[in-house]
Each structure stands twice: as structure tokens, then as C-alpha cells.
Amino acid sequence: MRIAVLTGAGISAESGVPTFRDADGLWEGHRVEDVATPEAYATQPDVVHRFYDERRAALVNVEPNPAHVALARLEDAIGEDLTIVTQNIDDLHERAGSTRVLHMHGELNSALCRFCEARVRWTGPLADLPPCPNCGVPELRPDVVWFGEVPYHLPEIEVVLAKADLFVSVGTSGAVYPAAGFVQVARMYGARTLELNLLTSDVSDLFLESRLGRAGELVPAWVDEVLG
Structure with missing residues (x-):
């Protein structure tokens, strides 16, 4: 059985990573959209860099948490038959042991x-405008998809959804596209669908089954079911 798992902010929230869509969604008086757009970077790069530098340092x-660990355990068992597509920009899946992750x-x-459009692994600050290790020009920006930019890996994700026998969504609001539409794509290709979420999402009614609760409890229980 081939399984595609979509993970969202809810799975990382249980590890203490802020979702920025809870409460007022503000960061030091800025809407998160104000620090997550190409326009914001063009007009106030220092503010944008500081926002992401703080997020990076907080990792x-x-x-x-147990949900990340359970998904890594599932990969250990079924290997290439599992692919995780995540909307999250943290590294918690990888640190739990997952290797088949599309960010x-x-x-x-x-x-x-x-x-030069090179991508480099980076764990320090960018606010001090360090030179690019590839070309030496101080033009490094956070390698994240801002509002108005095209998400990464969409052709690969389409293939994953087309081949999946089961599509599982974990900790997503169902409010952000194109990810919110993945359940419909998976269903179109014939996959069964399951939602594991803390609360009812905007697309819960599109899933064959929806289970409500904490990801750290629901995901390990579901993985146990899959592995028998």
C-alpha cells in the first residue's frame, strides 16, 4: 500500500513551534504576511531576516513529538511506499528519522x-548579510515560499498523490492552497482519504474519515493500525 501523508502546522505545534494562525497572528506588531512576502523583503529586508533568524534559532x-516519531517508524517499515509532504519549514520530520520528505x-x-540561485544548508543568522558560499555575493534570503510564490515540488507531489492508495492529512487547517486541494486530487486518482486533526478543518467533509484529537496520540495509533 502506497501512503501519502500531508502534514501542517498542527503537528509541529505540539512540539512548541508557533503556528502564527492562532490568536492574533502577530509578530512584534507585524502581521505574518508582512514578513512573508517578496514585497516585504524588498522594502524591509532587515525585519524579514530578523523574523526568520529568530525562527531558525528557536528550532x-x-x-x-510522538507524531513525527511514528511517521519515521512507518517509513522504517514500508520504505518507499511512504512519502511525507509537509507545509512546515522546520526540520522535525528529519530529526525524527524521516528521509522521504518534500518541503x-x-x-x-x-x-x-x-x-546565483544556489541553495545552501544554513543554520545561522542571515540578517548580517553573509556572502553566498557558492558565488560570494551577499544575496542570501530565507529558502522559504512566501505568499504569492509558487510552492516547491508540485510536479513530484502530483505524482505522489496519483500513486497513493491512501492519503492522510495531519494537523492542517485546510485553508491554504494548493495543499488544501490535495485531498480532492488524491480522491480523483482513487485513493482512500483520512484526516487526523485537532479540530474540524475547512475540508473535513471531503475526507472519507476524519478523526479528531492530538496528533501525538492519533498518528501513533494510526501507524499501529497500518502495521498491524
């Missing part, structure tokens, strides 16, 4: 050079 203070919104621990 060292969080750990994968459709980019990664905090990666930088993209606007001059």
Missing part, C-alpha cells in the same frame, strides 16, 4: 542566493 529548543514551503535551515 534548537524544540524536539520531534513544499521550503526549509528554515536552507538559504537561497538571489544572485
Whole structure:
């Protein structure tokens, strides 16, 4: 059985990673959209860099939770028959042991050079405008997909959804496209669908089954079912 798993902010929230869509969604008085657009970077790059530098530094203070660990356990068991597509830009899936992960919104621990378009692993700050290790030009930006930009890996994700026998969504709001439409794509190709979420999402009614609760409890239980 081939399984495609989509993970969203809800799975990382249980590790202490802020979702920015809860409460007022503000960061130091800025809407998150104000620090996550190409326009924001063009007009106030120092503010944008500081926002992502703080997010990157905060990763060292969080750990994968049982949901991340369970998905890594599932990969250990079924290998290439599992692919994780994540909307999250943290590295918690990888730190739990998952290797088949597509980051459709980019990664905090990666930088993209606007001059030579090289991608480099990056764990330090970018606000001080360090030179690109590839070309030497100080044009590194966070390697994340901002509002108005095209998500990464869409052709690969289409193939994953087309081949899946089961599509599972974990911790997503169903409010952000194109990810919110993946359940419909998977169903079109004939996959069974399952939602594991803390609350009812905007697309819960599109799933064959929806289970409500904490990802750290639901995901391990579901993985146990799959592995028998």
C-alpha cells in the first residue's frame, strides 16, 4: 500500500513551534504576511531576516513529538511506499528519522542566493548579510515560499498523490492552497482519504474519515493500525 501523508502546522505545534494562525497572528506588531512576502523583503529586508533568524534559532529548543516519531517508524517499515509532504519549514520530520520528505514551503535551515540561485544548508543568522558560499555575493534570503510564490515540488507531489492508495492529512487547517486541494486530487486518482486533526478543518467533509484529537496520540495509533 502506497501512503501519502500531508502534514501542517498542527503537528509541529505540539512540539512548541508557533503556528502564527492562532490568536492574533502577530509578530512584534507585524502581521505574518508582512514578513512573508517578496514585497516585504524588498522594502524591509532587515525585519524579514530578523523574523526568520529568530525562527531558525528557536528550532534548537524544540524536539520531534510522538507524531513525527511514528511517521519515521512507518517509513522504517514500508520504505518507499511512504512519502511525507509537509507545509512546515522546520526540520522535525528529519530529526525524527524521516528521509522521504518534500518541503513544499521550503526549509528554515536552507538559504537561497538571489544572485546565483544556489541553495545552501544554513543554520545561522542571515540578517548580517553573509556572502553566498557558492558565488560570494551577499544575496542570501530565507529558502522559504512566501505568499504569492509558487510552492516547491508540485510536479513530484502530483505524482505522489496519483500513486497513493491512501492519503492522510495531519494537523492542517485546510485553508491554504494548493495543499488544501490535495485531498480532492488524491480522491480523483482513487485513493482512500483520512484526516487526523485537532479540530474540524475547512475540508473535513471531503475526507472519507476524519478523526479528531492530538496528533501525538492519533498518528501513533494510526501507524499501529497500518502495521498491524
